[in-house]
Amino acid sequence: MAATRPVRKFRMCAVSPSGKQSASVLFLHGSGDTGRGLRAWVKDVLGRDLAFSHIRVLYPTAPSRPYTPMRGALSNVWFDRHKVYQDCPEHLESIDDMCASLGSVIQDELNAGIPKHRIVIGGFSMGGAMSFHLACRQHPDVAGVFVLSSFLNKDSVVYQAVEERLQAGRSLPELLQCHGTSDDLVPHQWGEQTSALLRRAGMNASFHSFPGLHHELCLAEMELLKSWILSRLPDTGSS
Template identity: 30%
Template sequence: MTTLSAELLPAIELETGVHPTHTILWMHGLGADGNDFVPIVDELGLPSSLHIRFLFPHAPMRPVSINRGLVMRAWHDYDVVDPHSGVREEMTSLRDSQRAIEALIDRELHRGIEPGNVVLAGFSQGGAMALHTGLRYPEELAGIMALSCYLPASQMLAAEAHRANAGISIFMAHGSADNVVPMTLAAAASRQLHESGYAMEWHEYPMAHSVCADEIADIGDWLKRILT
């Protein structure tokens, strides 16, 4: 396992085999960092024949309005998480992180990974970024995994979504007892994506704002389907 930096977002890199042919770019949630989901790699049950490069980038440090301006790792600034009024994003930081994630994807292409072998994944705010970036990316990706999250800038999706990923496989999962990102927001995102014609796979688990063993097993099954 190595740590990447340079001008790109710093990231933890883990390869499951020599000469990787696939990349899974996995974004953490608000206030966490790239280490958060590294332990899950060994729990996914992926076949040894799949040589995957996992990238776990660290979001920039920035003040976050919903946390009274405290500085922490965050993909973008935002305020208000409410089942009715939703989330109010600060668009400049949202776009900045979109470009930073796209730069990591582009670097993978230069390292020999085909766009169709790249998965964008994330939890909470990281899952929101996976949806936001993946649906707008101009080359067809393998899939989007969005865990315990919502659809940011949802009112802009119809105008900004790229047709290259109109048929992308999307795995969404949420906890029925999530008290951080309300289920109503996740369900609204799933409904909008389904009505927009995306290939949605929705999973609901009896958990809070977290991940569970059944969810990890379902993620592993989904990854095997889209990557093999």
Template identity: 45%
Template sequence: MLHTMVDEPTGHHSATLIFLHGSGGAGVTVRSWIQECFARIGDEEGLQFKHIKVIYPTATPQPYTLTGGEPSNVWFDRVALQLEAQEARKSTDKMLEMLAELIQVEIDAGIPPSRIIIGGFSMGGSMSFHIGYRKRLDLGGIFAMSSFLYDDSAVYPDLKELKKKNSDVTMPELFMTHGTQDELVLFQWGRKTFEKLKELGVKGRFHASNQTHLIRSEELVLLKKWVLEKLPSNLISKL
């Protein structure tokens, strides 16, 4: 089971948001950075809601090729940070199952899949593509910030096969942001990923910003607005 940091809703829990950190990060650190970003613009509430539980999991440490094989908190291994590199599917699929278990816990607690959104920053966003378009097409949405998929990613053929079996299958809406000045995960990688998913029937929004490889307040404001659009409160106010 993954270690998690959780912000419980202040009111009735009717939806869940899962935010995955980038490579080498942790749930507690990405949560702290998000809070700081919102505080800078005077939004002390940030990603804390009356009806949405927010979960920040931490990836289980595993050997990471890009750090010389040393253990790191990563959602999957990477042999290279290039669009044409091979996807490390064994480690990806292992973490896919662990995150699916985390989602199932929420479903077992009474939260419908359509009221669950998962996404993340950088590698966290990349992992979310696998969850939403290979494992749980019934989720309420997928978001990715400064993320991409390899050209040979299993997401593309798996999604194509799912659509072949069921042409009427619905897929989670996608929300993506990417900085045009990103020096680590190039802007064109993220844009290409979005366009390839779009060709396979995924509907969504892609926001470009004049930023580097970092979560920024402006992107979080857009994300928060989208989350509340997808997961509105289902509580009926009494007049």
């Protein structure tokens, strides 16, 4: 009998709704950060928490693991990379392992009575790349996926998964993608090319450029994200 993968428990930071919860957002941080750190950053940019009357916002922290771009030093990363470069192959073993682990977070929301179509998945930088894999390959029936300052490798298996699902007549989550034009860590063109390839594959994707923005969050981007989340997860009035 094959060994059962142990369920990983994440350190979790969350913003509860002011009323009755009817939806959830999973917001993944970038490499080297924490869920608590991302929440604090979002709060600093917005001047308040990313909070809703009916949506719970979850900020898990990636486990510490050796990270190849840092010469094997330990870091809070969702998966390993050979290099932070668009042409490199994906480190699928670590990506798929984390998809399975984050599935437990989604299952917890389902167990709490939140249906899959009332969940949105997204993230910043590496968290955005993780969100592509989690939403498009493993949980394509979520309400949406948002990706901030991120990209997919040129030969990503996500593109194939999107094409195969759409060719089979099955739906995919709507994508919101944002990127700063002055990003000196993840070039704007990488994000733009990712969005173009996903649209070519048939995905409903919107791409928004923010002039002068580096590898960071900004108020206009956060306000756009909040409005988009509400469009995907409207208040049903049950609260």
